[in-house]
Amino acid sequence: MKAQKTRSQEKIFHLLKTLARSLSAQDLYVELRRRKQTIGLATVYRSLEALKLQGVVQVRTLPSGESLYSLVQQDQHHLTCVHCGQSIPIDECPVHDLEERLEQSHHFKVYYHTLEFFGLCDRCHSLHREPLSN
Incomplete structure (x- = not known):
């Protein structure tokens, strides 16, 4: 039975969907206020x-500690630069088979998963490349 x-x-769900x-x-709070929706930040x-x-909203925490919310539509996978914060979505997912096995072996319904790799993007890597030592 769904809650x-x-x-x-409903307001937040509709805004995320829109x-x-x-x-x-x-950002959700600011956008709701901009749309003349009276709702407090704590709410x-x-x-x-x-x-x-x-299980209708998923959260992704950035290296900065900021949490980003979106509707659960598909799994999210990213390459995230620890220097500039750029986040590049990736389509490949090596864990779908694992997810199915875990659901069966642990009798656990998985709503979604995230997969994130942290490192340096090409631009930051080029800027911070250290010369080879002898």
Whole structure:
């Protein structure tokens, strides 16, 4: 049985669906206010947490500590530069078979997963390449 969404959760769900991109809780709050939706920042955080627990919203935490929220539509995979913060989406996923095996062996319903690799993008790698020592 699915939990009934509150009005605040419905507003946030609709906004995430309309914008179709990941946003921080602060950005969601600002966008809701811009659209004349009266909702407090604490309510935005509570609603996002409830939607996450219902399995309809996923969260991705950046190296900076900022959390980005989006609707659960597909798994997310990224290459993220630890220097400039650039995040490059990737399509390949080596863990789908593992996910299915874990669901069966542990009787656990997986809503989504994230896979993120951290390193240096080509531009930052070129800028910070250290000369070879003799």
